[in-house]
Amino acid sequence: MLPLWHGVTLEDLNCSEELWMQSPNNPQLRPEDRRAPTSLMKLLKLYPETLDAAGLFQRERFNAWKFLYNLIYFGPDYFRKYKSKFGLPEEVKTIPVKRTTQIPNTTLNTSPNAPAQNAEALKAFFCQTGIGDPTENPKSAPVNNQVILIFGDLLTGEQI
Numbered sequence: 155m156l157p158l159w160h161g162v163t164l165e166d167l168n169c170s171e172e173l174w175m176q177s178p179n180n181p182q183l184r185p186e187d188r189r190a191p192t193s194l195m196k197l198l199k200l201y202p203e204t205l206d207a208a209g210l211f212q213r214e215r216f217n218a219w220k221f222l223y224n225l226i227y228f229g230p231d232y233f234r235k236y237k238s239k240f241g242l243p244e245e246v247k248t249i250p251v252k253r254t255t256q257i258p259n260t261t262l263n264t265s266p267n268a269p270a271q272n273a274e275a276l277k278a279f280f281c282q283t284g285i286g287d288p289t290e291n292p293k294s295a296p297v298n299n300q301v302i303l304i305f306g307d308l309l310t311g312e313q314i
Contacts, residue, residue, distance in 0.1 A: 155257040155283055160249065167300040212246055219243045259283070276304070 174180055176189060203211045210218065226233045226240055259282050266272040280286050285302070286294035 155259060155279075156254055157257070159252050159254060164300060167303075168298075170297075170299045170301050173301065212244070216243055257283075 175183070177183070178188060203213075205211060206215065220243075222236075222240065226236050259279055262275055262278050264271050264274055264278075266275040277286075280302075281291070281294075284293060284295055285297060288294050288296055
């Protein structure tokens, strides 16, 4: 389990109902209320870029840097002489580094390869972290309208 950092508060996660009302997985969502999927082009326009003096966008500058990096470090020996002149890539909207602690959960005697077993594993993890129904366990904190962030591999996403 990883704690949230960078100013994230429980209030920030208080949006479960709003997310569910907009989710394409919600069977009660009326067809006229469904939002059209967001296209890649629309996402790319969220943060419009300007061209630099060489006529390149940020992505293109990074791709050029990565090409030169690969050429210097993995290309022919001739290009190794440029290693001392080669710098780091340009920083764009960096997130400050913060040491993150990991809180280990106990192992489970289950193989989450089916929805029921995955639900069993999640319930056990929630129990370990004190998340749950206070009527079942008085020491548990209710989820209420908060979002719980879960990550894993593709199978995890399919099974939840």
